[in-house]
Amino acid sequence: MFRITVADRFAAAHQLRGYKGQCERLHGHNWQVEVTVEGEELSGNGILLDFSLLKKALSGVLKGLDHSFLNELSYFQERNPTSEHLAYLIFCEMRQALRAYPGVRVREVTVWESDRARATYLE
Numbered sequence: 001m002f003r004i005t006v007a008d009r010f011a012a013a014h015q016l017r018g019y020k021g022q023c024e025r026l027h028g029h030n031w032q033v034e035v036t037v038e039g040e041e042l043s044g045n046g047i048l049l050d051f052s053l054l055k056k057a058l059s060g061v062l063k064g065l066d067h068s069f070l071n072e073l074s075y076f077q078e079r080n081p082t083s084e085h086l087a088y089l090i091f092c093e094m095r096q097a098l099r100a101y102p103g104v105r106v107r108e109v110t111v112w113e114s115d116r117a118r119a120t121y122l123e
């Protein structure tokens with residue numbers, strides 16, 4: 001089994017509903033996102049999936065979140081825009097973005113909302 005990981009970031013605002021604490025108020029984060037994919041087979045040149053392709057896919061997914069107010073996005077109408085839900089959303093969108101590469105599975109997505117706090121979704 002081989003795994004590769006790329007990272008990227010985006011900036012966005014959010015406001016947690018039903019949460020008693022600082023995150024109840026409108027504020028922003030510079031979110032750091034790591035995506036790991038895995039697969040069994042390398043291509044003839046020893047590559048699981050080209051890093052540049054994986055970075056491009058992640059960048060495309062994050063474009064939809066960057067400089068947004070997350071609470072206004074349709075996905076977050078019924079869910080709180082927590083790091084956990086962001087990790088799951090990015091996981092699903094990365095799986096969709098990489099559907100043309102059946103030998104590669106999205107393994108996990110980690111979202112850092114600060115340099116000391118992160119959430120991961122994995123399958």
Ligand SMILES: [Zn+2]
Nearest residue numbers: 014023027029
């Ligand atoms: Zn927050």
